[in-house]
Each structure stands twice: as C-alpha cells, then as structure tokens.
Amino acid sequence: xxxxxxxxxxxxxxxxxxxxxxxxxxxxxxxxxxxxxxxxxxxxxxxxxxxxxxxxxxxxxxxxxxxxxxxxxxxxxxxxxxxxxxxxxxxxxxxxxxxxxxxxxxxxxxxxxxxxxxxxxxxxxxxxxxxxxxxxxxxxxxxxxxxxxxxxxxxxxxxxxxxxxxxxxxxxxxxxxxxxxxxxxxxxxxxxxxxxxxxxxxxxxxxxxxxxxxxxxxxxxxxxxxxxxxxxxxxxxxxxxxxxxxxxxxxxxxxxxxxxxxxxxxxxxxxxxxxxxxxxx
Amino acid sequence: xxxxxxxxxxxxxxxxxxxxxxxxxxxxxxxxxxxxxxxxxxxxxxxxxxxxxxxxxxxxxxxxxxxxxxxxxxxxxxxxxxxxxxxxxxxxxxxxxxxxxxxxxxxxxxxxxxxxxxxxxxxxxxxxxxxxxxxxxxxxxxxxxxxxxxxxxxxxxxxxxxxxxxxxxxxxxxxxxxxxxxxxxxxxxxxxxxxxxxxxxxxxxxxxxxxxxxxxxxxxxxxxxxxxxxxxxxxxxxxxxxxxxxxxxxxxxxxxxxxxxxxxxxxxxxxxxxxxxxxxxxxxxxxxxxx
Numbered sequence: 240x241x242x243x244x245x246x247x248x249x250x251x252x253x254x255x256x257x258x259x260x261x262x263x264x265x266x267x268x269x270x271x272x273x274x275x276x277x278x279x280x281x282x283x284x285x286x287x288x289x290x291x292x293x294x295x296x297x298x299x300x301x302x303x304x305x306x307x308x309x310x311x312x313x314x315x316x317x318x319x320x321x322x323x324x325x326x327x328x329x330x331x332x333x334x335x336x337x338x339x340x341x342x343x344x345x346x347x348x349x350x351x352x353x354x355x356x357x358x359x360x361x362x363x364x365x366x367x368x369x370x371x372x373x374x375x376x377x378x379x380x381x382x383x384x385x386x387x388x389x390x391x392x393x394x395x396x397x398x399x400x401x402x403x404x405x406x407x408x409x410x411x412x413x414x415x416x417x418x419x420x421x422x423x424x425x426x427x428x429x430x431x432x433x434x435x436x437x438x439x440x441x442x443x444x445x446x447x448x449x450x451x452x453x454x455x456x457x458x459x460x461x462x463x464x465x466x467x468x469x470x471x472x473x474x475x476x477x478x479x480x481x482x483x484x485x486x487x488x489x490x491x492x493x494x495x496x497x498x499x500x501x502x503x504x505x506x507x508x509x510x511x512x513x514x515x516x517x518x519x520x
Numbered sequence: 521x522x523x524x525x526x527x528x529x530x531x532x533x534x535x536x537x538x539x540x541x542x543x544x545x546x547x548x549x550x551x552x553x554x555x556x557x558x559x560x561x562x563x564x565x566x567x568x569x570x571x572x573x574x575x576x577x578x579x580x581x582x583x584x585x586x587x588x589x590x591x592x593x594x595x596x597x598x599x600x601x602x603x604x605x606x607x608x609x610x611x612x613x614x615x616x617x618x619x620x621x622x623x624x625x626x627x628x629x630x631x632x633x634x635x636x637x638x639x640x641x642x643x644x645x646x647x648x649x650x651x652x653x654x655x656x657x658x659x660x661x662x663x664x665x666x667x668x669x670x671x672x673x674x675x676x677x678x679x680x681x682x683x684x685x686x687x688x689x690x691x692x693x694x695x696x697x698x699x700x701x702x703x704x705x706x707x708x709x710x711x712x713x714x715x716x717x718x719x720x721x722x723x724x725x726x727x728x729x730x731x732x733x734x735x736x737x738x739x740x741x742x743x744x745x746x747x748x749x750x751x752x753x754x755x756x757x758x759x760x761x762x763x764x765x766x767x768x769x770x771x772x773x774x775x776x777x778x779x780x781x782x783x784x785x786x787x788x789x790x791x792x793x794x795x796x797x798x799x800x801x802x803x804x805x806x807x808x809x810x811x
C-alpha cells in the first residue's frame with residue numbers, strides 16, 4: 240500500500256484529496272448554513288449570498304426555541320425512553336440469544352427465526368393496527384406506547400448480534416461454572432454477560448441511533464406533551480412560528496445539538512460500533 | 521450440564537419476554553391489519569366485512585404503483601449514485617493516514633445522527649425558492665433563474681437528493697470497514713507487481729468487497745422500500761402523489777382519507793412485498809452468485 244502511494248504523482252494525490260473535501264463540504268455545509276441562519280434575524284435571510292454575517296447575533300432565537308420548544312421536557316423524555324429501550328433490548332436479547340444458541344431444545348431454531356422475523360417487517364405497516372391496540376388498552380400518551388414498539392423493532396437486531404457473538408464465547412467457562420454449582424441465570428448474567436461487552440456496546444449504539452430520532456410512531460401514539468420526544472420540538476415549532484424563519488432555524492440547530500455533540504465526543508466508539516453491527520448484520 | 525441446559529422451564533422463562541414483545545408489538549398488529557384489510561372500516565363506527573374488495577381496488581390503484589415506482593427509483597439512486605461514491609471515498613480514505621482520516625469519517629457521518637425531522641425541515645429551507653441555499657449556490661455559479669425544487673416535475677428528484685445525502689455516511693462507513701478488513705499483504709503484492717492504484721482498486725479492492733457490497737445493496741433496496749419519514753415531512757407524497765411512498769400512502773389513506781380498512785389492506789400487501797424482496801435478495805439472487 241505504501242509503495243503504491245509513493246509511486247503516484249503528487250497531483251493525483253491532490254485530486255483525491257479534493258474529492259474528499261468536496262464531498263465533506265456537501266455533507267456538512269447545509270448544517271453550517273443552518274447554524275449561521277439560526278443566529279441571524281429573519282429579515283436578513285433574503286440575501287443572495289451563501290452565508291450571512293448577522294449584524295447582531297440573535298441569541299434570542301435560541302432562548303425562544305429553548306422555552307417554547309419544550310426543549311428540556313422533550314430532551315428528558317428522549318433520554319429516559321431511549322435508556323430504558325436500550326436496557327430492555329439488551330437484557331431480553333441476551334436471554335433469548337442464550338436460550339436459542341446454548342440451551343438444548345427442539346424449538347430453538349423456530350423461535351429464533353420467529354424473533355428475527357421482526358427485522359423484515361416494515362415498522363410503518365404496524366402504525367395503523369398498533370394505534371388501535373394502544374387506544375383500546377389506554378396505552379396512548381403513556382411511555383409504553385413508545386417503549387414497546389422501540390424495544391420490539393430493535394430486538395431482532397440485538398438478538399442477532401448477541402447470538403453471533405455468543406457463538407465465539409468458549410463453552411468451557413460455563414462448564415466450569417456448572418460444576419461449581421452455578422445456576423443458569425447466574426451463568427448468563429454474571430459469567431456470560433461481561434464477555435459480551437463488545438456486542439452490548441454495539442447493540443446499545445444501534446438501538447440508540449434507531450430510536451433517538453424516531454418520530455413517526457411518537458406522533459401517531461402521542462397527543463399530549465407528556466412523553467413527546469425531542470423531534471417534536473421541531474415538529475410543533477414550525478406550525479407555531481411559521482413566519483419566523485430564524486427561530487425555526489434555531490430550534491432545529493438546538494434539537495440536533497445533543498446527538499451531534501455526543502457523536503463528536505464518542506465518534507470513535509460509535510463508528511466502531513456501527514461498523515461492527517452493520518457488517519455482522 | 522446437559523440436564524440443566526435442557527430445563528424446559530428455564531428455557532421458557534428466558535425466551536418469554538422476547539416472545540411477548542414479538543407477539544404484542546409485531547404479530548398482533550399484523551393479524552389485526554389482516555382483519556381490517558377485509559373491512560370497510562373508516563376509523564370510527566362499525567366495520568363491515570367486504571371480503572377482497574380492498575385488494576381489488578388496490579390492484580388498480582395507480583397511486584400505489586407510483587409509490588412502488590418511487591421506491592424503485594430511490595433504490596436505483598442509492599445503488600447508482602450513493603454507493604459508487606461511497607466506495608470510492610472509502611477507498612481514498614483508507615489510503616489516508618492520521619488525523620485527516622478520522623476527521624473526514626466523522627464529518628461524513630454527522631448527518632446520520634441528526635433526526636429525520638430536522639433533516640426534512642432543513643431541506644425544505646434549502647429548497648426554498650426565496651432564501652433557499654440551493655438556488656443561492658446556483659446563483660453563485662452564475663445561474664440566474666429560480667428553480668422551484670419541490671414542483672411536480674422536480675419533487676421526486678428533490679426527495680431522492682435528500683435521502684442520498686442523508687444516508688451517505690452510513691453506506692460509506694460500511695464500505696470503509698469492509699476495505700479495512702482486506703489483508704494489506706494483497707496490496708503489497710500488487711504494488712510489487714507494478715500495479716497502479718486504479719488497477720489495484722478494480723482488481724483487488726472491488727472483487728474482495730463483493731460480500732460487503734451485496735449486504736449494503738440489499739439494505740439499500742429494503743430501506744428504499746420502507747422509506748416514509750423524510751417524505752412524510754418534506755412533501756407528504758405531493759404534489760399530486762408524485763413523491764408517494766407505500767408507507768406514507770397507507771398512513772394517509774387511514775388517517776387523512778378515513779379509509780382505515782383500505783390503509784390496512786395496503787399495509788398487508790406492503791409487508792408481503794417487503795418479506796418477499798428480503799427473502800429473494802438474501803437467498804436467491806445473491807446466494808446463486810456466490811456458488
């Protein structure tokens with residue numbers, strides 16, 4: 240690889256670098272534009288320039304977005320629901336994967352296929368019937384209306400990843416534990432679970448990425464602000480402030496911020512996790 | 521050990537939570553959908569059994585076929601535009617060492633962690649004819665006209681651009697991981713044989729990436745089929761159903777047109793299409809190539 244690089248002309252290297260740069264600009268410039276416009280006033284937007292230099296930086300846009308966008312409540316809801324969903328997915332998928340991969344029973348293959356089927360079902364086809372079910376059970380506008388489908392649609396992937404990692408965990412440890420008189424549940428949660436650390440990270444990241452930005456189910460099953468999640472800051476705002484563009488830009492930037500900041504900080508772990516999940520899945 | 525590992529009660533307790541979630545959140549709604557698909561239920565009042573009426577209507581519903589055509593277009597867009605660029609970028613990135621590599625990888629992926637809600641509204645602004653970014657960019661390159669990006673003729677391309685842009689980082693990352701997994705010895709051997717980087721890419725990188733490409737292409741086709749969120753917020757299928765996608769269409773039929781029964785019938789057909797396409801892609805088309 241090194242030698243191939245050395246042989247090449249410096250010009251072609253520059254061209255390749257420019258290709259990377261151009262695509263990076265395409266990917267990131269809309270977000271810079273968003274940030275820029277969020278700090279201007281609405282009147283300044285009608286320019287023909289690409290970016291505006293605001294006469295006065297309008298921090299007020301953010302203040303409005305923060306308060307009227309219910310930012311804190313929705314952020315809290317998002318965090319709570321996502322952490323719970325991740326916890327449920329991990330525990331349930333470890334248990335199910337262990338039962339299907341390690342335990343000896345006739346139906347293990349069938350149950351495994353059944354649970355993995357969820358991966359093929361389009362989420363949005365369940366919106367209509369689930370709405371009926373949750374209404375009938377009075378689950379709409381409760382945390383369960385989000386938690387149940389979020390767990391359900393992340394579970395197959397979780398189980399798949401846990402299962403494939405579990406196969407690489409040596410059985411000898413468990414055998415030794417059995418001889419020492421360890422029960423099944425303790426084997427799973429005290430001995431095997433720590434060995435699955437890498438896949439737990441991957442499953443957590445994938446589950447989080449899947450559900451953090453979800454709003455279709457949320458907007459179908461929720462009508463009061465009580466459990467609404469972060470995307471609603473944006474959804475509700477655009478109606479309310481339809482003519483005040485600058486504030487709309489601010490609420491979008493604000494709502495995007497938590498995920499982007501966390502991503503930049505944990506960038507290495509997240510890319511590794513996604514890569515592992517995607518390649519295995 | 522064997523006895524303990526085949527204890528039925530323990531096994532049952534381990535798979536029960538997963539099965540319950542599956543039954544309640546996936547299987548039950550599908551069964552309910554199948555039932556409502558056979559009725560003329562409007563969302564309120566009584567549901568009357570009408571047999572296959574909904575499915576007969578669906579067979580002649582041009583809007584539904586438009587939505588499938590749009591999914592197909594999107595899949596083609598992913599495969600012919602997003603993926604080739606992603607592979608090339610991943611290959612260039614692989615040769616880059618040090619900080620720049622990490623920087624670019626991070627930048628490419630950022631749009632992926634942003635909510636579709638934000639992405640859709642942001643692009644609505646980008647396409648805005650009055651102050652939108654895209655028309656200003658064209659102006660900067662000397663084009664004087666004002667393009668209405670979300671007009672009937674352009675809207676589907678506008679939607680495609682957003683989706684290709686948004687998912688780029690994800691596809692790139694998977695290709696990048698695939699390329700990183702290629703044994704460097706092969707590259708060294710190629711260099712010793714005097715192969716230039718273009719030949720190396722075509723003769724070594726691409727063939728070895730075949731399994732990764734297959735997985736990625738499969739996922740792209742399925743996600744094109746399942747597309748809903750971006751379209752729902754960006755155009756809601758309009759103007760005049762030009763940018764309709766199946767999931768969005770069934771949602772509209774049920775909640776806007778008050779044809780809940782019909783919406784469910786679309787849902788059932790939609791699920792079947794997704795299942796068939798997934799199974800076909802995984803087992804028939806790609807398996808045969810491998811043999």
